[in-house]
Amino acid sequence: MEIGDLHFTYGTMAIFAVAVFLLAGVYSFIKQGIKIGAMILLVLAGIAFAGGVMWL
Secondary structure, eight states: OEETTEEOOHHHHHHHHHHHHHHHHHHHHHHHTOHHHHHHHHHHHHHHHHHHHHHO
């Protein structure tokens, strides 16, 4: 799929979906008061998002 000058593949979309899933976990952990778990998930979501951007 072409959006602007970027070529998205199924792999990059899957990695972005994992990042969004992890961000939903961060929200859930913050609501439950698990701050350390939320920070760990936030770091993992950042790594997944960066991986999706670098794969473009």
